[in-house]
Amino acid sequence: MPTPTPMVPQAMTAAKADAMTVRFAPPEEALYLLLAWLSPSFPVGAYTYSHGLEWAVEDGAVTDAASLSAWLDDVLCHGAGRSDAILLARGMEAASAADEETFRGLLDLALALQPSQERRLETGAQGDAFITAIRAAWMPECGSAAALFDRLTTGGAAIPRGGWAYPLALALAASAWRLPVAATVGAYLHAFAANLVSAAIRAVPLGQSDGQRVMNRLRATTQALSAEAIAAPLDEIGGCAFISDIASMRHETQYTRLFRS
Template sequence: MAWLSPAYPVGAFSYSSGIEWAVESGDVTKAETLKDWLATMLTDGGGFCDAVLFVHAHRAVDDDNALRGIAELAAALAPSKERHLETTAQGNAFTEATRAAWPCAALDRLKAAWDGPVAYPVAVAVAAAGNGIAIQSALAAFLQALVANWVSAGVRLVPLGQTDGQRVIAALEPVVAATARRALETSLDDLGASTFRADLASLRHETQYTRLFRS
């Protein structure tokens, strides 16, 4: 939980995963539409893809070839430049901070096996596996933190009250649990997303006239 705290130095507060454009375009205007948008991202979009990548990275921690393959796939899978920046900037920052404070052989192995940018779910999964944190607990915490960050962005952008934000987080808990269960049973061959509007949001965010977030 320390790793997934807003205080952990990965800069998660700087990113909205395209939510800023969704608010600008009128897709997200209140708590209900924010909840619906995020539920779709979790079940059919980037949230689900990150969960699957997390699972396979956690399981590959003792296999250099598999670890390199999943790290490469995760870095290549981002649908836009800004989503790539979001996941790799956080992943690289997480790797360095955790190697300094919670060193483990698994993170050293990742560094040796893959010299490219590290996607955030891969970095967290490898650290969790290397420190003996069970995959189910680690994955649930990762997805819950992802949702909390998305909601934090929505609260600032719509804007919403803090209580409405907490209602959205509470309403998404069953979706988080269902996504985690599904990810544990999903092969890399079945990895994919179908949230075209969210992908377009991450592309169009780059040219918004005013921006608070980096993605």
């Protein structure tokens, strides 16, 4: 009797099944890449964006470490932090499986989710800059995801400038370099939170020690959110951080500004 062919559960997409066969980069290499790509030295201009936080400071909603911690917890769990993390995880699935159609659909969704002009600028400009930096210094060498990276970043089929979203740009590069999904999502959320804490240190102003206390308080939040995003199907995406969204809209007409969003 012939050996039966293993059945893929119906709930599992083809992209997920293919992604499971990926041989990930060694942990030490993955750590180095994520530390480099998501560090303040990587030229995406993250320090110029506050995600609406500057208006919250001006309005008096964020005045100290406690109010900052509460604000960021909401943004992470109910706003762009959660949405970006799910998009990143699902984007890595699609890229690892070289599923260009699904990846492009996720990119369109990521841009459509932006609630204001400045938030669209924030994700788009950083996504463009990230792809430019990767192509200049970190080009992946082989594999189907690397081939997709090359196709979507150069030539006639490339995503045009202004058409990227930051979490999807990271998803494509991370898949091309065979980075683990969990580590990539966790590192992204940490960088997202750290950048906003840095913005608060300048805008409130907030002391360096208070900033580090906030980062420590957010540790459990980011870890739990990372695990949730990795397991969440795409139809669970969405947010309800309405005050943060309104803050980004109000920031567009704020009289004095240090940040672009």
